[in-house]
Amino acid sequence: MRGAFVRTLTALAADDPRIVLLTGDLGYMALEPFSERFPERFFNLGVAEQNMVGAATGMAEAGFVPFAYSIATFAALRPFEFIRNGPVWHRLPVRIVGCGGGFDYGPQGTSHHALEDLGVMRTLPGLTIVAPADHRQMATALAATWDVEGPVYYRIGKDDRTEVPGLDGRFRPGHAETVREGEDVLLLACGSITPEATKAADALAAGGVRAGVAVVASIQPAPVDDLVALLARVPVVLTVEAHVVSGGLGSLVAEIIAERGLGTRLVRCGVRTAPDGVSGSQAWMQAAHGLSAPALAETARAALDRRAG
Amino acid sequence: MPPAAATELSGAALRRTILQQSKRAGVGHIGSALSVADLVAALYGGVLNIPSPDHPDRDRFVLSKGHAVLAVYAALAIRGIIPVEQLDTYCGDGSLLGVHPEHVLPGIDFSTGSLGHGLSFGVGAALAARMQGSARRIFVLLSDAECNEGSVWESVMVANHHALANLIVMVDANGQQALGYTDDVLSLSPLDDRWRAFGWDVHVVDGHDIAGIAATIGRLDTTQGRPHVLIARTVFGKGVSYMERQIKWHYSPMSDAEYAQAMAEIEAGG
Numbered sequence: 295m296r297g298a299f300v301r302t303l304t305a306l307a308a309d310d311p312r313i314v315l316l317t318g319d320l321g322y323m324a325l326e327p328f329s330e331r332f333p334e335r336f337f338n339l340g341v342a343e344q345n346m347v348g349a350a351t352g353m354a355e356a357g358f359v360p361f362a363y364s365i366a367t368f369a370a371l372r373p374f375e376f377i378r379n380g381p382v383w384h385r386l387p388v389r390i391v392g393c394g395g396g397f398d399y400g401p402q403g404t405s406h407h408a409l410e411d412l413g414v415m416r417t418l419p420g421l422t423i424v425a426p427a428d429h430r431q432m433a434t435a436l437a438a439t440w441d442v443e444g445p446v447y448y449r450i451g452k453d454d455r456t457e458v459p460g461l462d463g464r465f466r467p468g469h470a471e472t473v474r475e476g477e478d479v480l481l482l483a484c485g486s487i488t489p490e491a492t493k494a495a496d497a498l499a500a501g502g503v504r505a506g507v508a509v510v511a512s513i514q515p516a517p518v519d520d521l522v523a524l525l526a527r528v529p530v531v532l533t534v535e536a537h538v539v540s541g542g543l544g545s546l547v548a549e550i551i552a553e554r555g556l557g558t559r560l561v562r563c564g565v566r567t568a569p570d571g572v573s574g575s576q577a578w579m580q581a582a583h584g585l586s587a588p589a590l591a592e593t594a595r596a597a598l599d600r601r602a603g
Numbered sequence: 604m605p606p607a608a609a610t611e612l613s614g615a616a617l618r619r620t621i622l623q624q625s626k627r628a629g630v631g632h633i634g635s636a637l638s639v640a641d642l643v644a645a646l647y648g649g650v651l652n653i654p655s656p657d658h659p660d661r662d663r664f665v666l667s668k669g670h671a672v673l674a675v676y677a678a679l680a681i682r683g684i685i686p687v688e689q690l691d692t693y694c695g696d697g698s699l700l701g702v703h704p705e706h707v708l709p710g711i712d713f714s715t716g717s718l719g720h721g722l723s724f725g726v727g728a729a730l731a732a733r734m735q736g737s738a739r740r741i742f743v744l745l746s747d748a749e750c751n752e753g754s755v756w757e758s759v760m761v762a763n764h765h766a767l768a769n770l771i772v773m774v775d776a777n778g779q780q781a782l783g784y785t786d787d788v789l790s791l792s793p794l795d796d797r798w799r800a801f802g803w804d805v806h807v808v809d810g811h812d813i814a815g816i817a818a819t820i821g822r823l824d825t826t827q828g829r830p831h832v833l834i835a836r837t838v839f840g841k842g843v844s845y846m847e848r849q850i851k852w853h854y855s856p857m858s859d860a861e862y863a864q865a866m867a868e869i870e871a872g873g
Contacts (some may be wrong), residue, residue, distance in 0.1 A: 304726075314734075332623075334734070335734075337765075339761055340757075340760065340764070341763060342757035342758075342760070342761060343727060344719075344723060344754040344757055345723045345754060345757035345758045345761050346723075347723070348720055348722075348724050348726065348727060348754070348758065349722020349723050349724075349726045349727030349730065349761065349782070350715075350727055351723070351724050351727055352723070352724040352725060352726060352727025352729070352730070352731060352741075353727040353728070353730060353731045354715070354727075355663075355712065355727075355728060355731075356659075356727075356728060356731035356732065356735065357659070357731070357735075358731055360727075375717060375720075376720060376723065377755075378604070379714065379715075379716075379717055379720055380720070380723075380724070383706075383714050384706055384713070384714060470820035554776075585801070
């Protein structure tokens with residue numbers, strides 16, 4: 295996803311001189327396609343994320359479209375007030391790029407696990423939030439949103455190989471993308487964990503459960519109408535996110551179910567516990583929090599059993 | 604924007620409005636606004652190049668210590684950027700003139716109010732001006748206590764590294780902050796040496812000498828070299844005897860008697 299981001303941004307920058315890339319001294323072996331082609335529009339501003347976001351605001355006021363890149367925790371959480379008081383308050387086209395949303399940085403440990411970024415970013419009206427599910431959707435989503443009015447937060451992953459079956463890179467702002475039909479249970483996923491949701495749907499299908507899957511990469515603006523339509527067709531929905539269960543996709547769907555008075559039962563799959571010092575690979579971390587495909591399938595079966603019982 | 608008559612945009616004229624509007628609205632932050640009045644008078648009295656408030660090549664000004672913005676509102680009114688009558692909406696319901704500045708108001712380039720943000724805006728604005736080949740300059744007014752914020756020093760480092768000669772910082776060094784004197788709360792003395800150690804071109808000036816401030820800025824090379832900082836020695840509450848150097852006047856509003864005395868002292872002091 296990160297490679298797709300940089301390739302797409304570099305191609306866009308060739309056509310639009312307003313695009314500038316800033317980094318907080320991260321992106322080794324990733325940002326070079328841009329930095330080598332456009333050295334005059336690339337700034338490593340050092341390990342100083344607050345200044346980076348403020349500086350991006352100053353550049354945007356002058357007409358540039360700056361992308362401010364770091365690991366998601368450092369891009370979104372450290373300078374949160376600068377994002378609020380800078381591009382959000384000033385309604386300027388700064389793009390915050392958080393790499394490694396979720397457990398992508400697995401063994402790097404708790405400091406590098408971005409599990410709260412969607413939640414805090416969703417508190418900011420006027421901020422577009424995009425969390426692509428794979429590298430093809432990353433490219434499409436960036437091309438579709440890089441020039442929108444106001445600021446954007448991109449929550450991106452590191453995996454540039456895995457593809458979500460049936461997604462084919464589709465992305466539309468304010469819409470959900472269905473990748474698999476199924477009327478027994480619906481899995482809604484965002485970000486790099488999405489392949490676990492599609493594998494869980496495969497496992498459920500093998501057991502005779504018809505599971506649908508839709509990708510919610512446009513977190514803000516939220517695909518409210520699409521989700522209402524999807525939720526109306528199923529008795530049970532699982533939200534699947536490498537994020538704490540409050541504030542992110544699960545909360546978004548809960549808000550829609552409650553505000554629209556829908557009868558769908560919601561099961562939020564995500565992180566529910568405080569950091570305990572234990573870390574491992576991305577897959578291991580995801581499994582430890584019940585987010586592996588087998589665990590998701592089991593959660594879906596249990597929810598359906600409860601309903602039947 | 605029509606040129607302002609020198610007699611109009613004086614420190615006394617700004618102080619008159621600061622006192623009038625603070626009294627009318629019944630709010631504080633008077634001492635801070637009086638502290639920067641002469642720095643603001645220097646900026647809007649001739650230093651800032653503002654052909655129009657939305658001209659792309661105008662000089663930018665960031666009032667990072669946003670709580671002193673009443674001094675800027677007064678200057679904007681005198682310069683005709685906002686109507687004088689709009690000053691009477693200060694702190695009113697539905698007003699664009701709050702205690703801290705909003706960029707939606709003509710003449711305000713950046714919203715502030717949370718200390719430690721403004722210099723980062725200035726760094727980006729200065730980089731942008733350089734990329735665009737513009738001769739415009741970026742002015743940022745900080746408070747000395749604002750330099751408690753670690754984010755200020757992030758920006759100080761970056762500005763020096765990128766040799767942002769088009770960036771001019773003024774530090775309103777009145778030696779006070781909300782709850783005490785800066786040397787008692789969190790000392791940054793000697794402030795000029797600290798900026799010098801970070802590679803800046805440092806000038807210690809009398810923050811109430813409008814001609815001296817303008818002359819110092821006029822001598823700066825803003826085309827190449829280091830970023831510039833004026834450590835402006837100021838008196839908190841300057842011009843009103845009972846407010847000068849008094850912590851109380853960071854927050855307190857004036858009684859009727861205090862207001863009358865303050866106005867009389869400004870008129871007498873000119």
